[in-house]
Amino acid sequence: xxxxxxxxxxxxxxxxxxxxxxxxxxxxxxxxxxxxxxxxxxxxxxxxxxxxxxxxxxxxxxxxxxxxxxxxxxxxxxxxxxxxxxxxxxxxxxxxxxxxxxxx
Amino acid sequence: xxxxxxxxxxxxxxxxxxxxxxxxxxxxxxxxxxxxxxxxxxxxxxxxxxxxxxxxxxxxxxxxxxxxxxxxxxxxxxxxxxxxxxxxxxxxxxxxxxxxxxxxxxxxxxxxxxxxxxxxxxxxxxxxxxxxxxxxxxxxxxxxxxxxxxxxxxxxxxxxxxxxxxxxxxxxxxxxxxxxxxxxxxxxxxxxxxxxxxxxxxxxxxxxxxxxxxxxxxxxxxxxxxxxxxxxxxxxxxxxxxxxxxxxxxxxxxxxxxxxxxxxxxxxxxxxxxxxxxxxxxxxxxxxxxxxxxxxxxxxxxxxxxxxxxxxxxxxxxxxxxxxxxxxxxxxxxxxxxxxxxxxxxxxxxxxxxxxxxxxxxxxxxxxxxxxxxxxxxxxxxxxxxxxxxxxxxxxxxxxxxxxxxxxxxxxxxxxxxxxxxxxxxxxxxxxxxxxxxxxxxxxxxxxxxxxxxxxxxxxxxxxxxxxxxxxxxxxxxxxxxxxxxxxxxxxxxxxxxxxxxxxxxxxxxxxxxxxxxxxxxxxxxxxxxxxxxxxxxxxxxxxxxxxxxxxxxxxxxxxxxxxxxxxxxxxxxxxxxxxxxxxxxxxxxxxxxxxxxxxxxxxxxxxxxxxxxxxx
Numbered sequence: 178x179x180x181x182x183x184x185x186x187x188x189x190x191x192x193x194x195x196x197x198x199x200x201x202x203x204x205x206x207x208x209x210x211x212x213x214x215x216x217x218x219x220x221x222x223x224x225x226x227x228x229x230x231x232x233x234x235x236x237x238x239x240x241x242x243x244x245x246x247x248x249x250x251x252x253x254x255x256x257x258x259x260x261x262x263x264x265x266x267x268x269x270x271x272x273x274x275x276x277x278x279x280x281x
Numbered sequence: 282x283x284x285x286x287x288x289x290x291x292x293x294x295x296x297x298x299x300x301x302x303x304x305x306x307x308x309x310x311x312x313x314x315x316x317x318x319x320x321x322x323x324x325x326x327x328x329x330x331x332x333x334x335x336x337x338x339x340x341x342x343x344x345x346x347x348x349x350x351x352x353x354x355x356x357x358x359x360x361x362x363x364x365x366x367x368x369x370x371x372x373x374x375x376x377x378x379x380x381x382x383x384x385x386x387x388x389x390x391x392x393x394x395x396x397x398x399x400x401x402x403x404x405x406x407x408x409x410x411x412x413x414x415x416x417x418x419x420x421x422x423x424x425x426x427x428x429x430x431x432x433x434x435x436x437x438x439x440x441x442x443x444x445x446x447x448x449x450x451x452x453x454x455x456x457x458x459x460x461x462x463x464x465x466x467x468x469x470x471x472x473x474x475x476x477x478x479x480x481x482x483x484x485x486x487x488x489x490x491x492x493x494x495x496x497x498x499x500x501x502x503x504x505x506x507x508x509x510x511x512x513x514x515x516x517x518x519x520x521x522x523x524x525x526x527x528x529x530x531x532x533x534x535x536x537x538x539x540x541x542x543x544x545x546x547x548x549x550x551x552x553x554x555x556x557x558x559x560x561x562x563x564x565x566x567x568x569x570x571x572x573x574x575x576x577x578x579x580x581x582x583x584x585x586x587x588x589x590x591x592x593x594x595x596x597x598x599x600x601x602x603x604x605x606x607x608x609x610x611x612x613x614x615x616x617x618x619x620x621x622x623x624x625x626x627x628x629x630x631x632x633x634x635x636x637x638x639x640x641x642x643x644x645x646x647x648x649x650x651x652x653x654x655x656x657x658x659x660x661x662x663x664x665x666x667x668x669x670x671x672x673x674x675x676x677x678x679x680x681x682x683x684x685x686x687x688x689x690x691x692x693x694x695x696x697x698x699x700x701x702x703x704x705x706x707x708x709x710x711x712x713x714x715x716x717x718x719x720x721x722x723x724x725x726x727x728x729x730x731x732x733x734x735x736x737x738x739x740x741x742x743x744x745x746x747x748x749x750x751x752x753x754x755x756x757x758x759x760x761x762x763x764x765x766x767x768x769x770x771x772x773x774x775x776x777x778x779x780x781x782x783x784x785x786x787x788x789x790x791x792x793x794x795x796x797x798x799x800x801x802x803x804x805x806x807x808x809x810x811x812x813x814x815x816x817x818x819x820x821x822x823x824x825x826x827x828x829x830x831x832x833x834x835x836x837x838x839x840x841x842x843x844x845x846x847x848x849x850x851x852x853x854x855x856x857x858x859x860x861x862x863x864x865x866x867x868x869x870x871x872x873x874x875x876x877x878x879x880x881x882x883x884x885x886x887x888x889x890x891x892x893x894x895x896x897x898x
Contacts, residue, residue, distance in 0.1 A: 277868030
């Protein structure tokens with residue numbers, strides 16, 4: 178492969194780092210918008226791993242799955258933002274710890 | 282006549298059903314007419330049948346209809362009529378009719394008049410089916426029918442829990458014997474393939490030799506049934522308690538008819554018992570031991586009906602003795618005379634109880650000789666017959682039994698002597714009863730005297746108890762001839778004199794008081810023995826400890842359902858776990874996430890440490 182040759186391990190490290198950051202964000206953030214953003218980060222970290230692996234082994238599957246993840250992310254954001262609006266409307270706050278009325 | 286033989290059990294049956302269905306709407310007098318006349322018609326038909334039988338000695342067999350058909354097994358509602366059946370039917374319908382008549386006065390003020398006669402009629406119908414049945418299955422139907430009626434009538438005054446207890450006791454104790462009897466029937470059927478009594482006896486004597494095991498077992502099982510029904514050792518405990526029922530019921534069921542069903546059963550299947558001499562010895566020994574035990578117990582009782590109940594047990598013991606020594610006809614003869622004089626005594630005691638405000642204790646009576654003359658003479662004649670004083674009916678039958686028992690090789694003289702001791706005791710306790718109740722100081726004043734409806738049955742039974750000994754019962758063709766030789770004359774003289782000695786002893790002890798038994802009864806040994814006899818040799822106490830209480834304890838243990846404890850524990854464990862786990866369900870999204878991640882980390886680290894191959898990187 179021509180051009181810049183970044184080792185696979187490095188990319189996987191970045192990907193894991195992004196995943197960990199996203200997960201940490203999920204765990205410590207209370208604001209629902211930040212939670213959604215952290216989810217996006219995690220999705221993208223997984224997508225990055227796919228693309229890197231596909232490039233490493235010269236397979237197109239990695240990019241195919243990336244497209245799928247992109248679609249899922251878009252759909253997720255659409256639903257997620259709808260939920261954000263509803264939460265804001267009903268609880269007058271975006272703090273998820275207040276949205277525990279159903280104990281579930 | 283032979284064509285309408287089925288009418289005889291049908292009449293009381295119809296009477297009973299009518300009273301059950303419409304009893305509430307009928308007037309008292311009509312209930313009485315209906316209840317008495319249904320048995321009266323049966324008695325009349327039986328009398329006609331008897332006249333015909335006396336002329337041609339014809340054995341009748343009538344199939345009314347086939348009860349059920351299973352393969353070759355087809356028991357019928359079918360009747361067999363011979364001399365033995367005739368004797369039984371005469372006793373049941375004749376004495377039964379008199380007791381029904383007596384009941385109309387005795388039960389006059391009872392609110393459940395119709396129910397009483399419905400049960401009583403049903404009893405007569407069942408008893409007739411029992412004695413007329415030509416196969417053992419139909420006999421068993423009647424056998425259970427009389428058991429049910431006995432239960433219902435003992436517990437007739439069910440408002441008192443003691444009466445209900447007595448009724449249950451009577452039912453359960455006899456049921457023990459009945460179960461054994463059912464097993465006996467099954468054994469006979471499985472070996473001989475039939476339950477028709479005549480066919481069965483014929484087949485049995487062809488298939489089996491004398492002394493084989495299977496007829497012995499079958500006979501012993503039948504004896505168990507007979508012992509339960511006839512209140513012999515060891516199943517006799519229900520009869521004294523059964524006195525809780527109305528007194529005419531005691532006269533009809535627990536003296537004259539039902540309790541002699543066991544005697545009838547053994548006499549009816551005598552062909553089988555001849556194949557099992559050991560079973561006959563058992564019957565004889567049961568009979569003689571029971572008669573002695575009951576006679577001793579009767580000496581000490583103070584309740585007039587319990588004295589008579591124990592004397593019934595004792596007299597049936599004599600019948601068993603007769604059957605055991607092969608004196609079939611003497612046993613049946615004693616059954617008949619006993620029915621007369623014991624029904625007389627029971628009805629007499631019923632009259633006393635009726636006129637004395639339901640007083641049962643003989644020591645609270647006294648001096649009734651002049652106030653209730655009819656009852657007094659009934660009791661005199663009844664007791665004389667019971668004690669077997671010469672020329673009364675009981676004398677002839679008991680004398681026959683004792684003489685034939687004497688002739689039995691080996692055991693004979695021993696049985697004879699035990700029987701004589703029983704006869705002595707019988708004379709003592711029966712005249713103790715008479716002397717205490719009718720002589721001496723008056724303790725209670727009767728508030729009325731007997732009316733004709735009580736007096737007539739008493740008078741007729743007096744007559745029968747006196748002359749019943751001169752009847753010849755037509756059972757010559759039924760039973761094999763026994764007792765050819767005549768025993769020595771001194772045996773006969775001793776047999777005759779013993780009851781008289783008993784009478785004299787009773788006279789000196791209880792009336793004249795020349796013999797003082799104070800010192801004997803107040804000594805510690807005498808009192809202990811007296812209490813033992815009073816409690817019926819402590820057999821009730823023994824059964825209570827041996828069977829009743831352990832059973833109650835077991836029932837109490839099982840009441841809490843110990844097996845269910847395991848299942849309940851499983852349920853409770855699950856509920857506890859549910860309680861714990863539902864605590865973790867808080868609705869806080871971030872907590873869920875943290876626990877999920879923590880779990881993931883634990884799983885991954887576990888998997889990677891478990892060695893290669895579990896998780897491939």
